[in-house]
Amino acid sequence: MRSFEYYKPNSIEEAIKIMSGLDNAKFIAGGTDVMVQLRQKKISPQHLISLRNISELRNIDTKDGLKIGSLVTHDDIDKNEYIKKYYSALTDATSRLGSKQIRNVATIGGNICNAAPSADTACPLLIFDAKAVIIGTKGEREVDLNEFFLGPGKTVLEKDEILKEFSMPRLKENTGSAYIKHTRREAMDLPILGVATRITISLDKDSQIRCRDLLCTIDSISNILMQLKDEGLKCEEARIAMGVVAPKPIRAKKAEEALAGKIISIELFEEVGEIAASEAQPRDSIRGEAWYRKEMIKVLVKRALMKSIDRIVRPDEEIYPERLW
Amino acid sequence: MDENLKIVGKRVIRSDSYAKVTGGALYTADLKLPGMLYAKVLRSPYPHAKILNIDVSKALKVPGVKAAISGFDAYGVKWGVFRYTQDHAMLPTDKVRYIGEDVAAVAAVDEESAIEALSLIKVEYEPLEAVFDPVEAMKDTAPQIHEQYKNNINIHIHIEVGDVDKAMAKAYIVREDTFKAKGEAYAMMEPYAVVASYANGYLDLWMPNAGPHVRAKALSNLLKLPLNRVRVRHINSGGAFGGRSEVAPGDLVASLLSIKSGRPVKLVLTREENAMCSRQVHDIIATVKTGMKKDGTIVAKEYKTIYDGGAYSSTGPIATSIPYYVYEECYRLPNVRYDGYRVFTNKGIRGMYGCHGRAFLAGNEAQMDLMAKELGLDPVEVRLKNGLTAGELTATKSKIISCGLKDTIIQAAEKSDFKKKWKKHTRNKGIGMGCVAIMCGFPMGFRSGSSCYVKINDDGQVTLITGMVDNGQGNESLAVQVASEVLGIPMDDINLVNADTEVTNLDPGSYSQAAAYVGANAVKAACEDARKKIIAIASKKLGVPEEEIDLKDRVAYSVKTPDKRMPISWITREAFFKGEPIVGTGSFFPDIDLEREWVSKPEGQMAGTYSFGTSVAEIEIDEETGKIKVPKFIAAHDCGRPINPMAVEGQMEGSVGQAGIATIFEGNMWYKGFLLNPDLLEYKVPLACDMPDIETIIVSSNDPKGPFGAKEGGLTIRMNAYSAIACAFTNATGMLFEELPLTPDNVLKLLEKNKGGKR
Incomplete structure (x- = not known):
């Protein structure tokens, strides 16, 4: 590891100013990616500019929708009850990233700016229609997260720009979400595949009552779906995002379209899973072969959708049964 | 008493x-001696290549570099555990045989200078055709890795007891299976490190090792120094698991650099170097044929096992034998034919492993369950029927001194409600049992x-x-x-x-x-x-x-x-x-037959005594993803009298992780001669959160000669935990695993195949 100059600015403006005056410089937040890349000699910057002292990047704002500062750590998100209740998929992702030690320092901004196809928080942010708020010498701009990634390790960020926060709209009623990270190990692992889904359903009054009855059951969600089949439970809106199936985290837009406006059933979810799989171009890698990843998209899209529904019909269930299907 | x-x-x-x-506690990498230098090793980028020239002169000109060496600075001695396996120069001068092999090294005042100097060493290679698959390597057309071993067969062990063909012909049922298992990494917590300090004609060394005396003797040979001038000193060790038994190339490298520079030299391998360039675990391909009576009695066993040995002999004869021995020391085998081949390939060197041969055992045990099922018998009863007891001789005439095998089987079966669960398992759930015996010390000449x-x-x-x-x-x-x-x-x-x-x-x-x-x-x-x-x-x-x-x-x-x-x-x-x-x-001095020899005379008393153990695992298969979960594990071990039960339990629990969960997690992955997962992110060592609920049972057989009745404490589980999971898979699916580890994609393929068969 080469030696480098280290800077610790106290404001976004100062950080941008330092960056624009330097060559071969890199921002560092939690450092859980940057330090590894330094040691592996994948990068060798002469200057490291730490964002740690910039407190305005550490906010979580839940007043209208959700705003998460780029320096918010995974552990901060884990502990946030509001996010857990309404933006559950995000907590699903942050709680499974690395280990507690890593989550204590790794930031959500870092996870996204590193732009790995496997970034855990990318899929949840995609399904919540997150916008990246970026500040640079030319001022502030907003970019749809969908357009933020350009490829592995590449984003739309210019050299002198800083990712300030993610901004997500308020969710409609009767919305549930989930992220499933498919790994070999329970922790300290990168996903073979990551799938996030969000679904909004329409419930008439009668259905709402029957759904409430289901709160008391410990039935698996597949059974509940079976029971609800005759209710005409309709999907109003859906989002599906997938990680590690393309050079960047992607939305399965055809699958989303196939879901919108339809009456919900397991068969539909299976169909949607097939469509999502057809939208992916996974590669063979050491973590999983392409055929296996394609197969798993079908399974995980179905399961994530079921888990999302479960969170709507049984919102107060603290611990979701391990096997919902 | x-x-x-x-x-x-x-x-x-x-x-x-x-x-x-x-x-x-201090480990080798923590050591600091006055004037100490830091070493780095230049490694082969080729799996197989002739060395035409090595020029270290430019490296010596880097400021701070005090010594640079290659095999041409060594003494032309080749190491081998046995006289007939002396083939490892440690720093080769003729050719390199695997990617990562030590070729040259430098010592400098700091690591950065050493790394810079490495890039200035000029090595001229002539790449040769390489072979990576042991079956390919045995063919006449394959490139020869060592001149003296024809068809790249390093070791052939042949054991013949009784009349196998006759017994097979008379058996009520006969079953033959072939299966494979990937090699593994030792993944010790401490990457290999060595400090060598040569002064006044004496060489002092510190390194994690499993036998200082054996190490010193090997180094005295390699360095042509009298044995009393090579002193291996005590230091804490961060794990060995069998992988630090032998002298390592790093020992020679650090010693030569210290002798050259006159200063202490420290060499610390990176995690990746530790995985690629120290020792690895053998891949195996085994064919097991078993003949059984109607009542489940084993009448004959016939084996052909191929071990991928990598580039050098290492503990070859031992590694080619042990998987079979730990099986025959557990079960009564009246007629046996064992052919074990250790074959060279252009991959890292394979050594002994704390659980070497467990895949061989797993295949035997899972096959036994399938045969039991066919005969309508219970696997527990079949194991009890065939299990050895105190006083009996093994197939190759080694006496069982004390034996708690029966108790470990019965107690593990009772505690897990095995018989009932095995017979009436629910879909995609299974329970499995593995047994084994372990020798407590084997013949090592006067060093026994x-x-x-x-x-x-x-x-x-x-x-x-x-x-x-x-x-x-x-x-x-x-x-x-x-x-x-x-x-x-x-x-x-x-x-x-x-x-x-x-x-x-x-x-x-x-x-x-x-x-x-x-x-x-x-x-x-x-x-x-x-x-x-x-x-x-x-x-x-x-x-x-x-x-x-x-x-x-x-x-x-x-x-x-x-x-x-x-x-x-x-x-x-x-x-x-x-x-x-x-x-x-x-x-x-243990009572062993010193005439016994691994290749030439595989008969006689193998060890002073044997420990025994039984593992029971319960698994759940997610049939959509192929992921296996292990909710429950029960391990029973006969360690004689436990000197410290808490330490024995710790060893047993660690073994469940290293051997049990390994069945679904661990395996080295290769692309030709490249090890693809040398780090701990991609080589999946189980974590605390991956561990099952474990119950340990200590069975005390009180060995007559063990200290206070003690025998080894925990290794049986390190061997048979693997079998338990493989057998649970067989119980859940009705089929034998074809390849280990049982990774999700592998499982999914097997399940698909199973469905196809039923159609």
Whole structure:
């Protein structure tokens, strides 16, 4: 590891100013990616500019929708009850990233700016229609997260720009979400595949009552779906995002379209899973072969959708049964 | 004797624990000596290539570089564990045989300068055709990796007992299966490191090792130095698992650099180097044919096993044999034909592993279950029927001294409700059982035995001097605990000097599970010698007969009239006054057949005694993703009398992780000669959160010759945990695994195949 100059600015403006005056410089937040890349000699910057002292990047704002500062750590998100209740998929992702030690320092901004196809928080942010708020010498701009990634390790960020926060709209009623990270190990692992889904359903009054009855059951969600089949439970809106199936985290837009406006059933979810799989171009890698990843998209899209529904019909269930299907 | 034991058999805190959990324990990489240099090794980028020239001259010009060496600076000696396997130069001058092989090295005042210098070493290679698959390597057309081994067959072990063909013909059912298992990584927590310091004609070395005496001897050969000038010193070891038994190329590299520069040299391998360039675990392909009577009795076994040995012999003959032996030491095999081939390929060197051969066992055990099912028998009963008992001989005529196999099977089966669960398992759930026997020390010539010295110091404290070595399993604490029992002196009062070739005498080291049975027996003998001397003085001073005196809590006292007592420190001083300070010596040599030879005479007493064990695993298969979960694991181990039950349980629990969960997690992945997962992100060592709920059962068979009845503590689980999971998979799916590990994609493929078969 080469030696480098280290800077610790106290404001976004100062950080941008330092960056624009330097060559071969890199921002560092939690450092859980940057330090590894330094040691592996994948990068060798002469200057490291730490964002740690910039407190305005550490906010979580839940007043209208959700705003998460780029320096918010995974552990901060884990502990946030509001996010857990309404933006559950995000907590699903942050709680499974690395280990507690890593989550204590790794930031959500870092996870996204590193732009790995496997970034855990990318899929949840995609399904919540997150916008990246970026500040640079030319001022502030907003970019749809969908357009933020350009490829592995590449984003739309210019050299002198800083990712300030993610901004997500308020969710409609009767919305549930989930992220499933498919790994070999329970922790300290990168996903073979990551799938996030969000679904909004329409419930008439009668259905709402029957759904409430289901709160008391410990039935698996597949059974509940079976029971609800005759209710005409309709999907109003859906989002599906997938990680590690393309050079960047992607939305399965055809699958989303196939879901919108339809009456919900397991068969539909299976169909949607097939469509999502057809939208992916996974590669063979050491973590999983392409055929296996394609197969798993079908399974995980179905399961994530079921888990999302479960969170709507049984919102107060603290611990979701391990096997919902 | 049981009732009178004061500390043996008690759950004591290991003597090494405090330093280790507080970070106070020092390891090789922590060492700093005055003027010490840092070494880096230049490694082969080719799997197979002729070396035309190595030029280190430019590296020497880098500021701060004090020495640069290649194989041309060594003494032309090749290492081999056996006379007939001397093929490893450590720093080759003819050709490189695997990617990552040590080619040259530099020592500099800091690591950065050393790395810079490496890039200036010029090596001219002529790439040669390489071979990576052992079956391919055995063909006549394959490139020869070593001239002296035709068809790249390093070792062929042939064992023939009884009349296999006749027995097979008469068997009620015969089944043949072929299966594969990937090689694994040792993944010790501490990457390999060595410090060598050459001064005044003496070479001192520190490194994690499993046998300092064997290591010093090998280095004295390689460096052409007299043995008394090579001193391997004690240092904590961060894990070995069989992978640090032999001399390592790094030892030679650091020694040569220190001799050249006249300064101490430290070499610390990276995690990736540790995985690629130290030792790896053999991949295997095995064909197992079994003949059984209608009642489940095994009548014949026929084997063909191919071991991918990588580039050099290493412990070849042993590695080619052990998987079979641990099976025959467990079950009665009246007729056997075993053909084991260790084959060279252009991959990293494969060595002994704490659980070497467990995939071989897993195949045997899972096949046994399938045959039991076919015969309508219960696997527990089949194991009990075929399991060896004390007094019996193994197929190759090794006597079973003490045997708790039956108890481990029965207790593990009862605790897990095995019979019921096996018969009526729900869809995609399964339960499996694995059994095994482990030799406690095997023939190593005159190094098979251990010696110990003990001295009683002036305040009644004790210094214990033994060659025993601790790789993390608790051998040091074991020695101290045994001494404490014999001398009646608390563990805290006993200082241990061990694993240092200068001050200790020969010891087999901590491989072949010799430490508890052989090493601790020598400690016991030495302490008994000192105890006699203490008692003799006490008897005179107290005026009571010697037989009446016992030692306890630093005091010698009369058992009949406990008022008659005196501190051991007084007795010690009395001895000093007489000019006869109290020292004790003792040794132990196991009762083994020294004529036995792995290749030429595979017959006779293999070990002083054997330990036995049974593992039971329950698994759940997610049929959509292929992921296997292991909710419950029960391990029963016959360790003779446990010296420290807590340490034995710790070994058993660790074994469930390293061997049990490994069945679904661990495997080295290759692209031609490249190891694709040398780091701990992609090589999946199970974590605490991946562990099942574990129950451990210690079965005490009380070995007649073990120290206080003890045998090795925990290795059986490290072998049979693998079988338990493989058998549970067979129970859940009705099929034999085809390839281990049972990764999700592998499982999904198998399940698909199973469905296809039913259609």
